[in-house]
Amino acid sequence: MTSRERFLSACACQPLDRPPVWIMRQAGRYLPEYRALKAQSSFLEMVKTPDLAAEVTLQPLRRFALDAAIIFSDILVIPEAMGQGYKFRDEGGIAMDFRLENKAQLDRLDVTGVAQRLDYVAQALKRVKTELKGEKALLGFGGSPWTLATYMLEGGSADDFERSKAVFYSDPALFNALLEKLTAALIEYFQMQIRAGADAIQIFDSWGGIIAGQDYEAASLKWIQQIIAALPKDFPVILYAKGTATQLTAQAFSGAKVLGVDWTIDLALARKLVPGNVALQGNLDPVLMNTSPEIVRREVTKLLKAMGGAPGHIFNLGHGIMPQAKIECVEALVETVTNWKS
Amino acid sequence: MTSRERFLSACACQPLDRPPVWIMRQAGRYLPEYRALKAQSSFLEMVKTPDLAAEVTLQPLRRFALDAAIIFSDILVIPEAMGQGYKFRDEGGIAMDFRLENKAQLDRLDVTGVAQRLDYVAQALKRVKTELKGEKALLGFGGSPWTLATYMLEGGSADDFERSKAVFYSDPALFNALLEKLTAALIEYFQMQIRAGADAIQIFDSWGGIIAGQDYEAASLKWIQQIIAALPKDFPVILYAKGTATQLTAQAFSGAKVLGVDWTIDLALARKLVPGNVALQGNLDPVLMNTSPEIVRREVTKLLKAMGGAPGHIFNLGHGIMPQAKIECVEALVETVTNWKS
Numbered sequence: 289m290t291s292r293e294r295f296l297s298a299c300a301c302q303p304l305d306r307p308p309v310w311i312m313r314q315a316g317r318y319l320p321e322y323r324a325l326k327a328q329s330s331f332l333e334m335v336k337t338p339d340l341a342a343e344v345t346l347q348p349l350r351r352f353a354l355d356a357a358i359i360f361s362d363i364l365v366i367p368e369a370m371g372q373g374y375k376f377r378d379e380g381g382i383a384m385d386f387r388l389e390n391k392a393q394l395d396r397l398d399v400t401g402v403a404q405r406l407d408y409v410a411q412a413l414k415r416v417k418t419e420l421k422g423e424k425a426l427l428g429f430g431g432s433p434w435t436l437a438t439y440m441l442e443g444g445s446a447d448d449f450e451r452s453k454a455v456f457y458s459d460p461a462l463f464n465a466l467l468e469k470l471t472a473a474l475i476e477y478f479q480m481q482i483r484a485g486a487d488a489i490q491i492f493d494s495w496g497g498i499i500a501g502q503d504y505e506a507a508s509l510k511w512i513q514q515i516i517a518a519l520p521k522d523f524p525v526i527l528y529a530k531g532t533a534t535q536l537t538a539q540a541f542s543g544a545k546v547l548g549v550d551w552t553i554d555l556a557l558a559r560k561l562v563p564g565n566v567a568l569q570g571n572l573d574p575v576l577m578n579t580s581p582e583i584v585r586r587e588v589t590k591l592l593k594a595m596g597g598a599p600g601h602i603f604n605l606g607h608g609i610m611p612q613a614k615i616e617c618v619e620a621l622v623e624t625v626t627n628w629k630s
Numbered sequence: 631m632t633s634r635e636r637f638l639s640a641c642a643c644q645p646l647d648r649p650p651v652w653i654m655r656q657a658g659r660y661l662p663e664y665r666a667l668k669a670q671s672s673f674l675e676m677v678k679t680p681d682l683a684a685e686v687t688l689q690p691l692r693r694f695a696l697d698a699a700i701i702f703s704d705i706l707v708i709p710e711a712m713g714q715g716y717k718f719r720d721e722g723g724i725a726m727d728f729r730l731e732n733k734a735q736l737d738r739l740d741v742t743g744v745a746q747r748l749d750y751v752a753q754a755l756k757r758v759k760t761e762l763k764g765e766k767a768l769l770g771f772g773g774s775p776w777t778l779a780t781y782m783l784e785g786g787s788a789d790d791f792e793r794s795k796a797v798f799y800s801d802p803a804l805f806n807a808l809l810e811k812l813t814a815a816l817i818e819y820f821q822m823q824i825r826a827g828a829d830a831i832q833i834f835d836s837w838g839g840i841i842a843g844q845d846y847e848a849a850s851l852k853w854i855q856q857i858i859a860a861l862p863k864d865f866p867v868i869l870y871a872k873g874t875a876t877q878l879t880a881q882a883f884s885g886a887k888v889l890g891v892d893w894t895i896d897l898a899l900a901r902k903l904v905p906g907n908v909a910l911q912g913n914l915d916p917v918l919m920n921t922s923p924e925i926v927r928r929e930v931t932k933l934l935k936a937m938g939g940a941p942g943h944i945f946n947l948g949h950g951i952m953p954q955a956k957i958e959c960v961e962a963l964v965e966t967v968t969n970w971k972s
Contacts (some may be wrong), residue, residue, distance in 0.1 A: 448952065453917045457925050500915045500948075501896035502936065533875040534895050553876050554843035573842045575795045583799050594844065606842075610790065 291355035292487060295425035299488060299524035299545045301567050301600035307592075307626040308425070311618065312528075312548075313608030314348040315360045318577075318615070321347050331376065335361050338411035340433070345416050351615075352622045356425035356488075359413055359481075363431030363492055366473055367440050369405040370397040374444070387443030387451075394466055402473045403480040410484035415619035417485035425488060428481030433470035433515075434508035440466065449498050456499070456507055471511045475518045477600050488524040490548065491515070497531020509542060509571060516543035526569055531605065540566045551606025556594040559601075567600030572621070574605045575619035577613035581620035588624040597630030633697035633827060637767035641830060641866035641887045643909050643942035648970040649934075650697035650767070653960065654692040654870075654890075655950030659701045660919075660957070663689050673718065677703050680753035687758050687842045691766060693957075694964045698767035698830075701755050701823075705773030705834055708815055709782050711747040712739040719786070728794075729785030736808055744815045747824040752826035759827035767830060770823030774835035774871070775812035775857075776850035782808065791840050798841070798849055813853045830866040832890065833857070839873020846877050853885060858885035868911055872949065882908045893948025898936040901943075909942030914963070916947045919955035923962035930966040939972030 295308040305627075316322055319457065322344060334340045344360040364374050364382065373385040388394060403410075409428075417426055438452040439445070446452070455463050478489050491512055498506045508529070516525050526537055528548025539547050540562045549558050549570035558568055576587055588603075595601050603625045609618070631639075658664055664686060667676065669775040676682045683968040705717050706724065715727040730736060745752075751770075759768055780794040781787070788794070797805050820831050833854055841849045850871070858867050869881055870890025881889050882904045891900050891912035900910055918929055930945075937943050945967045951960070 399676065448917055450917050450920055454921050457918065457921060457929070497894055500893050501899065502932075531873060531894060534899060551842045552839055552873060557843065557876060573795065575790055575792050576799065578792055579796050579799060585800070590844075612792075630934075 290423050292420075292422060292425045293600070295355050295522065296487060297407075298600060299526075299567055301565055303597075303599045304630075305593075306625060306630060307603040308603040308623040309603040309622055310354050310356040310358065310427075311348070311426075311621070312358075312605055314354065314358065315344045316609060316614040317611035318350070318609055318618070319347055324404060331362070335365065336407050336408050337488065338415055341412035342415035342419070343410070345412065346419055348513035352447050352618055353626050354424070356427055357416055357420060358428060358429060358490070359416065359425040359486070361409055361410065361412070361429070363429070363436060363494075364439060365406055365409065366402065366430060366436055366470065366477060367397075369402045370399060370469070370473060372397060372440055372519070374439070377444070381445030382439060383444040383619050384439055384442075388440045388466070391462055394462065394469065399469050399473045399476070403476045406477060406480065407415050409477075410480050413481060414485060422620075426486055427488050427490055427526075428478065428484075428486030429490040429492060430474050430477055430481075432491050432496065432508055433467045433474060433511035434499070435493055435495045436470050437463075437466050438498075449495065453499065456503070461619075471514050474515050478515065478519055482520065483524065488526060488546075489519070490526040490528055491544070493527065493529035493532070496529035496535070501534055504532065506540060509538060511537070513542045515545050526602075528569070536561050546600075546602060548604070549606065554594075555591060559595065559598055564600065567602060569602040569604050571604070571606035574607050574609055577605070577609055577617040577621070579617065580614075581616050584617045584620040585624050588621055592625070592628050592630070632765050634762075634764060634767045637697050637944070638829060638866065640942060640944045641868075641909055643907055645939075645941045646972075648967060648972060649937075649943040649945040651945040651964055651967040652696050652698040652700065652769075653690070653951050653963070654700075654947055656694075656696065656700065657686045658951060658958070659953035660951055660955040661689055661693070673704075675881060677707065678750050678923055680750055680757055683750070683754035684757035684761070687742055688761055689752065691762075694960055694966050696766070696964060698769055699756065699762060700769040700771060700832070701751065701828070703751055703754070703771070705771070705778060705836075706781060707748055707751065708744065708772060708778055708812065708819060709739075711744045712741060712811070712815060714739060714782055715779060716781070716786070723787030724781060726781055726784075730782045730808070733804055733807065736804065736811065739811060741811050741815045741818070743819045748819060748822065750821075752822050755826035755881065761828075768828055769832055769868075770820065770826075770828030771832040771834060772816050772819055772823075774833050774850055775809045775816060775853035776841070777835055777837045778812050779808050780837050780840075786844040791837065795841065798845070809853050815855050817859050820857065820861055824862065824865065830868060830888075831861070832868040832870055833886075835869065835874070838871035838877070843876055847880060848872065848972035851877070851880060854886075855884045868944075870911070878903050887944075888944060890946070891948065896936075897933060898938075901937065901940055906942065909944060911944040911946050913946070913948035916949050916951050916955070917953055919947070919959040919963070921959065922956075923958050925927050926959045926962040927966050932972070934967070934970050
């Protein structure tokens, strides 16, 4: 059984001797070979140059026996392709080129041709697909409409998301028009990723957890559902929404085949809450990767035991790996999962 | 029926025509009269001067028809009284005077006499109690052992709580010794607050939500349970733990009479998850207080309707009110709740 078959079987909740494993942000700053490339090109240059994006995507797979690659890219390429660019602030965080204030600005954002302008992502996916030779799964990804909307409405990274929520509560016309536009752009973008060879798509609803519980569906989930409904029937979509523990049941009926679970939820409890035909992905605390291989082995084993070999588990962290993570901890994680027999 | 009786009835899950209402951080920077006092004294001077602390505590009750006062203080007075002082960083956040590194440092922290060194809190409570004339409820409060431990182990505010978690996972002896000491100090402190007139105690487990779901009980909840068990039988304790949605059921069996719920949880759903003999407090998104009275009235009404007059509801925000909150929004909130008839 190839890694790709293992990964797709887990998405379909078929029984396996051990879960497939990959790591959110596995191509990243904790890898010396990534830092070496990053010293020569900016993050966005790497994202937009298919050869570089493909190389960075493949780096972690050369080091670790991971079952899946995830294309090296960024969720904010979507607003950029629509006409709202961005840069990284020196002090950390994102600054959009402007803050979306009104309908006139929104009307100027262009959805038609978004996929064409993001052709560099398709090119990178195709290069990686060739390299993987069908052995490993290849993941595409994008942000959720709500998560992207927060950056556009706040003009960048935010602490309290005051303006995004103010627009949601006070200007439904502007809110819905923006979310419709993002939903259309994302459908086009994901269809392109699938044509370019993605075996699965992960939707990052990174800020799904900041809206009031009773408004999560209207602000975020319903747009995600529209996207999934527009993709090929039964295509595996992984929905990762941080801080949305009480939404697991609603998410389970979104059409996503897999729910990504953050580390604050007991995964065995999540398994009880979510119907058995929906897989779970996660959920080791990423901070553990900064400790020691002994602790990682112990905690990975605990998690695997707690899941008791239940079908439909993709092993991962509960959030992206941190720059200060230790290589030997990643090795310990991957070895413990790949040597597991349930 | 006085406000105090209404508040205590809600804690006991008795039926009421409308819920009592108070606002987390109601004595704070959004009030011009608070800013006027703050211009003359530092935050810690106000906390440590009983006349000033009492005055600040009473300010919001002069403006709004709130049912409860909460003593103006800070959770970090406990580590300070044990020998680990702190200050506010100019750039925001907390800096402890040192970072707790080992058992020798821990041994030097002094629990005996903590309550005596915090007598200024008792004095402030007594002054407020006299002013309230038994009409309004008076709340004391403190941090949870885990939440206080994070500041002590990190040496201040933290982003990822790496060191707190590293100690939890790799040095249980140090972790447990620290948490035992904090638990003992908090028991003494809360008993003193009760003697000084507190009608209820709120425990802020502000960082309860950052530990792995399966480890929340060992890291935080079990210490809170020990504290509650040591207080007078049936004394109302409110447990507010941010970001711990999947722990509601466990928290319901902690001995707390009331669970504070953050805004990311649908409160009507929480009502279904938590046994009917445990009250709920919350949970409007604090960001709504920065919008407009119309939106506040609409959202408060929605929340009251969703709860359907179920006994055991204390109306509050889902987190502390922000400095930029509008007075007219607070007025709209309090008026809507106090005029409600269920």
